Amino acid sequence: MAAAQLNVTTTDIPGLLLLELPVHGDPRGWFKENWQREKMVAAGLPDFGPVQNNISFNAAVGTTRGIHAEPWDKYISVANGRIFGAWVDLRSGEHFGAMATAEITPGQAVFVPRGVGNSFQTLKADTVYTYLVNEHWSADAQSLYTFLNLADPTVAVPWPIPLEKSILSDKDRQHPFLDDVTPMESAPVIILGAAGQLGRALVAHCEREAVPYRAYTRGEWDLAAPDTWPVEDIQGARGVINAAAYTHVDAAETPEGRAAAWAANATGVAALARLCAADGVPLAHVSTDYVFDGTLPVGLEYHAEAPLSPVGVYGQSKAAGELAVRTLPRHWIVRTSWVIGEGPNFVATMKRLAEQGVNPSVVDDQHGRLTFTPDLARVLIDLVIRDKPSGTYHVTSSGPSATWFDIAQWVFEGTGHDPARVTSVTTEDYLRDKPGQAARPTNSKLDLTRLNDAGLAVGDMRQQLTDWLSV
Template sequence: MSSSEPAVRGTAIPGLLLVDLPVHGDDRGWFKENWQRTKAVAAGVPDFGPVQNNISFNGGRGTTRGIHAEPWDKYVSVATGRVFGAWVDLRGGDTFGTVVTCEIDPATAVFVPRGVGNAFQTLDDATAYTYLVNDHWSGDALDEYSFLNLADETVGIDWPVPLEQAQLSEKDRRHPRLSEVVPLPPAPVLVVGRTGQLGRALVELLERRGLPHRAVDRAELDLADPDGWPEGLRTGEHLRRYRAVLNAAAHTAVDDAETPDGRTAAWAANATGVAALAGACAAAGVPLLHVSTDYVFDGTLPHDEAYPVDAPLAPLSVYGQSKAAGEAAVTALPRHWLVRTSWVIGRGHNFVSVMAGLASRGISPRVVDDQVGRLTFVEDLAAGLLHLVDHRAPWGTYHLTGAGEPLSWAAVARHVFERVGADPERVVPVSTAEYVDGRTGVAPRPANSVLDLSALRRTGFEPRDHMELLGTHLHADGATGRPRD
């Protein structure tokens, strides 16, 4: 590592990072790059999107401030002088109450994640303490703070200047002890598309994990009508306190999108509305997670190959074209996760429930056997999306489907028949051309919908085998062949 690059060290508090900064000096003084985004991110500091820079000037040694856990991330350092820094994890979890201390001089910075209590004591006169935050301060935010008494015996911080000799505010003297502190919860996520199958799965998972969230339906946020959004949403002001926006809404009626009215509706929701949402997230400095589709590809890859995340887009249908346009808007946003998926199976009416119903009624369906892919069960899709957010996965594009051997739709249908106790040979395989012969208004589908999952796996998320999950999905309904609710 060259002398011009910062170095990052982890600590006992998850997410709290110590940053060694190069300082260049001569007989005139010194110079440092306190925050250089490209270098900091390359070294391991989160790309947290600071929007405000504050400076606290402290006249004398022993000035002590804190311990405050705030509803935003901070990046702290000093411009002049030295401080003794102390941090206490005030987030719920196993590390609640964990303490880290270190001395900060101009060659040191500290990344302080949301919910970690921050305090410092000056070691020199005329110390200028500086910090970046990724939200604008307001008095309303004080309701979201958590505080800890500087003298708390449980954490036992060994202040260089004893607190009885230090200069601190009366408010800081009155903060509660650790036993009285209410842990600061993580920032909420906003789920757009609450009533869709993915939106419902996300809300159920968030509720099961006890994670703060808000979910909105089309009546509250209609992607197809950005002009109807509240002004604070259009400008991003209402999004600032969210740690991420998860867009699970879309116009997904693939064949309907081929009609004149359907084309307008698909482009309004999947392109124009997504661009407006991306713009609002950019203005708020909030990351956007957007779900896209295999339909942005033409499916001409050989069936034994999978589409990588950087494959050229070549959509065949209006639906695919509108989703590709939405992707273009999302990828222009620096802080985004674009997640493509395919063959999504949730609750209610879907391919699996239809095949199970046909099997139970003794019907022998004709099913396409020249389109291949993997099923994606909505519960796994929701878990993978939250994994990207919770683990601060690198910004960029990911593919998320079930794992395992790709199959044709006909092969999947045979598995459904077999697992509900019907004869799989009753499934009649046909080509796509045979299936659509004589039909009108059928959108073209990719022949190959297999997506490469390696980028997702590098984040630590391992998708489950789609055929194993098929059995679980059917078993949840008693394996009777009745469509699920």
């Protein structure tokens, strides 16, 4: 038996993928790698994290099952025999009602995304139909299904064996026709830390791009108090974006702040990772340049796999949270720096001082790039809904780095004030009369190669700042 090459092709239904599988045979029989995560993800399948394998044995030709749209993804293949498969998009949107069909033997497989109705008809006796799913089946989950009648005249599936001559269950005969089907809504993205600068930008992005979401403030989902979480809300989610954290860098150096930082940034994140793992939900976790000590020569940048080397409590707790997130098969750690959004931040402060006639002294020996929350929100949402490869990504504006002194001058200039009013000062001199301050990284420059390779590049920092100030 000649073995085909692994090949993935798209269909008229977004996300529904057909696969050709290499099947190796000899006089004894045949062998195939039915699911091989590394190869199939590289070929274009999403890394969907299956948790359950089901097998359906069908003794007679003409056995017909479906059309069922379930609240999870499916990977379908045949171990013996042959089927005619039919899939109908039952998700809300422009492709509602779209159909795709194919004959499936042991040399083919199909990836069926959540909300696409799945059905098949056996074309050989003793057909063994097998499928992987990325949620555990339960009786309660059936209330979340969407169904379509196998004989629906609008979709008009071209069954090889007429349905009146097929074997159907009474339940499948009673499913509604397309005009009476309530479309399945897309799985929501869970946003934690919704009241913060980044959280507000995430919500705004979801609303602008019509991405279903559920957002939680600290009062509704406190990372430091896992016993209070509404854990049932995470089931069936498209992904979790953790934009919540303890971020008081200086206060974290106090006894009370140290405990609070570790509770939210480490212990709480570890509990969140366990919850996501148990429910098969991917996690996008926001981290920071403070996981590095910042001593890298200024001409260099920290790459995504650089060893962690935090100095202060804040960075140490965030590094610990990263290690917990890495245990998840499907995760994205997103490190960022110098975040600017709606609310109190460095750019807003410099703009206010310029308008008030204050001439500030700003440090000139810390180097990095700004990150604007709309850009960071867009990347986080894209990582989740486009199911980008798991791993660590650095997200900042692009272009040459700058110091806080440079940026302060740009803000003064960009708001019509004399940039010479800003005076430079070293970090040591700036902190001389300010006891209890945490150490700041001298170099916060993050390498953006992985971000750019993923097609998620962010614009030039100077231009981004100009645009921000013009709004």
